[in-house]
Amino acid sequence: xxxxxxxxxxxxxxxxxxxxxxxxxxxxxxxxxxxxxxxxxxxxxxxxxxxxxxxxxxxxxxxxxxxxxxxxxxxxxxxxxxxxxxxxxxxxxxxxxxxxxxxxxxxxxxxxxxxxxxxxxxxxxxxxxxxxxxxxxxxxxxxxxxxxxxxxxxxxxxxxxxxxxxxxxxxxxxxxxxxxxxxxxxxxxxxxxxxxxxxxxxxxxxxxxxxxxxxxxxxxxxxxxxxxxxxxxxxxxxxxxxxxxxxxxxxxxxxxxxxxxxxxxxxxxxxxxxxxxxxxxxxxxxxxxxxxxxxxxxxxxxxxxxxxxxxxxxxxxxxxxxxxxxxxxxxxxxxxxxxxxxxxxxxxxxxxxxxxxxxxxxxxxxxxxxxxxxxxxxxxxxxxxxxxxxxxxxxxxxxx
Numbered sequence: 001x002x003x004x005x006x007x008x009x010x011x012x013x014x015x016x017x018x019x020x021x022x023x024x025x026x027x028x029x030x031x032x033x034x035x036x037x038x039x040x041x042x043x044x045x046x047x048x049x050x051x052x053x054x055x056x057x058x059x060x061x062x063x064x065x066x067x068x069x070x071x072x073x074x075x076x077x078x079x080x081x082x083x084x085x086x087x088x089x090x091x092x093x094x095x096x097x098x099x100x101x102x103x104x105x106x107x108x109x110x111x112x113x114x115x116x117x118x119x120x121x122x123x124x125x126x127x128x129x130x131x132x133x134x135x136x137x138x139x140x141x142x143x144x145x146x147x148x149x150x151x152x153x154x155x156x157x158x159x160x161x162x163x164x165x166x167x168x169x170x171x172x173x174x175x176x177x178x179x180x181x182x183x184x185x186x187x188x189x190x191x192x193x194x195x196x197x198x199x200x201x202x203x204x205x206x207x208x209x210x211x212x213x214x215x216x217x218x219x220x221x222x223x224x225x226x227x228x229x230x231x232x233x234x235x236x237x238x239x240x241x242x243x244x245x246x247x248x249x250x251x252x253x254x255x256x257x258x259x260x261x262x263x264x265x266x267x268x269x270x271x272x273x274x275x276x277x278x279x280x281x282x283x284x285x286x287x288x289x290x291x292x293x294x295x296x297x298x299x300x301x302x303x304x305x306x307x308x309x310x311x312x313x314x315x316x317x318x319x320x321x322x323x324x325x326x327x328x329x330x331x332x333x334x335x336x337x338x339x340x341x342x343x344x345x346x347x348x349x350x351x352x353x354x355x356x357x358x359x360x361x362x363x364x365x366x367x368x369x370x371x372x373x374x375x376x377x378x379x380x381x382x383x384x385x386x387x388x389x390x391x392x393x394x395x396x397x398x399x400x
Contacts, residue, residue, distance in 0.1 A: 002068055002125060009121035013065050020109055021061055028105035036097055041199040042088055045232070068125060076255075078129075080390065082136040083253040087189040088201050089149025090137065095130040102126065144251050151191055151248040154179055157214055159243050162307040165223075166273060167238060168207065171215040171249065179215050182206055182252035184260070184280040185361070185389070188217065189250035192233050202233040205363075205389070206252060207276040207308060209283035215249075218307055220273035256389040258361060260284055265355035266292060269372050271299040271347065271364030277389055278363060279308045279315075286318040293355050294319060299327040299347040299368065316340070325352055349375050362388040 002010060017024075033040055067073050103123060107114045141148050158170040173179055189201040208216040221238045222231025241247065256277055258266060268278040275298055282296060300306045306326065316322055324340030327347040343351055349372065360376060362369045369388050376386060 002121075002128060006121035006124045009118045010065050010068055010125055013118070013122070016110065016113070017061055017065060024102075024105045024109045025061070027109055028102050031104065032097065032101040035101070039094070039097070042090065042094070044202070045198065045200065064129065065125070078132060078136070079255050082133060082140055083255060084203070085133065086137050086140050086144075086148055087187070087203060087250050087253040091148050092134050095134060099123070099126045099130065140253075144253075146251045149250075151189075151250055152179075153246050154215070154249045156241060156243050156245045156247060159241070162218060162309075163305055165305070166218060166220045166307040168216055168218045168308070169237070169241060171217070171247070172213070174246075178213050179249070180251075182210050182215075183254075183257040184210060184284040185257040185277040186252040186254040186280075187256075187277070188215070188252055190217070190233070190237070191248040191250075192236050194232060194236065200233055201250070202231075203254075205254075205277040205280065207279050208311075209280065209287045211287055212283075218273065218276045218279075220307075254389070256361065256363070256387065258359060258387075260288060260290065262359070263292070265358035266294045267354060267358045267360045268294070268296045269347065269349075269360065269362045269364075270297075271368040272305070273307065274362075274364030274368075274389070275307055276363075278361070279311060281361075282315045282319070282322070283311065285322075286315040290319060291321055293358075294322045295325070295352065295355060295358075296322065297325040297327065297347060297349075297352060299329070299364070301329050302332050303328060304332070347372065349379065354379070354381075358385065360386050362386065366390070 029043075064074070103119055103126070106122060107119060110118075137148060153174065154171040155174055155176075156169055157172045157176075160168040160170070162168055171179060185205070187203045187205045189203050191199060191201045193199050204217040204219055206215055207218040208214070219234055219237050222234045224230040258281060260281075266281075268281065270278045278296060278298070282294070285292065285294065296312075298306065303326075312324065316324060325343065326340065327343045327345060329346055331342070331344050347368070358381075360381060362372055369390075373386060373388070377383065
């Protein structure tokens with residue numbers, strides 16, 4: 001718990017961080033990468049180039065300061081961060097480096113306003129958070145029987161083009177078997193070394209049932225758009241990875257999961273490539289012959305952008321209480337049948353009959369999830385029934 005002496009300084013920091021947070025985080029990353037260029041391998045340099053990572057850290061620091069004594073609010077977010085840290089290879093040795101450069105950035109940006117008392121309070125707050133994360137990451141490593149950041153070599157058994165921009169890769173061990181168990185909804189980190197020597201890891205949800213004889217990841221090629229650069233790793237995978245190749249993959253991580261045997265209805269809302277963890281859950285429920293009430297609603301630009309469609313059609317034949325609704329922003333008029341109701345336009349939950357007392361899982365672009373989260377809360381769904389998957393730098397945005 002934060003000391004009584006430090007508490008007023010952290011409270012007073014909230015409006016300051018609102019105003020200066022982005023300048024602080026930009027300074028932080030620049031100075032840290034200059035002193036430790038090897039750490040570029042641990043950070044998504046695409047998000048660095050777009051500015052998303054800097055903005056996210058600024059928001060996260062503010063959210064942490066505003067909620068520092070609210071364990072119920074911070075707990076689930078920290079658990080998500082723990083899984084991400086372990087999957088990308090964060091170790092205890094990285095925390096002193098981050099702490100040193102973050103405090104220095106606060107000093108440099110705030111100038112005389114960064115009094116010794118303020119810096120001491122943030123030093124205490126940082127190490128309280130770091131201590132929690134280090135301990136939780138060690139526990140997760142022990143549970144998974146895998147060292148922090150560990151990778152293993154898997155073989156690409158098959159490559160299946162789902163849509164013009166989405167490809168599924170089927171992975172197995174060099175011996176030809178399944179790489180192992182996972183919980184539906186979890187992800188793996190895929191490691192790629194780019195031509196300039198930079199190693200980058202990206203997270204991709206496993207998109208098939210755990211009892212399949214393979215792991216499947218389904219990857220959307222991220223093209224450049226507006227100020228957003230093209231996705232380095234998704235483009236590399238699409239251009240280079242083929243059947244027979246070998247690739248380095250982490251163990252499964254993530255807490256975006258559901259209890260398959262629960263009796264409560266389940267509502268899955270996704271958009272774009274956010275369909276991937278949902279299809280893992282649906283495939284797992286189908287394999288169990290579940291009779292659970294399930295509503296799956298998916299949003300896409302048009303029918304040609306819906307990945308894993310044939311797998312969804314197959315699941316509908318095995319799950320008697322699965323309802324499927326597809327929202328197509330610009331229908332072409334030639335959409336394929338077989339997957340339930342189709343609506344024109346963006347997802348609007350008021351057009352759906354939502355089951356009572358359900359659990360809700362959301363995955364897709366952050367604006368999509370924010371919109372659906374607000375709509376569900378307005379519809380009376382308790383916040384504790386809502387769960388979402390976030391891979392990018394927006395893990396704390398709902399706390400702002």
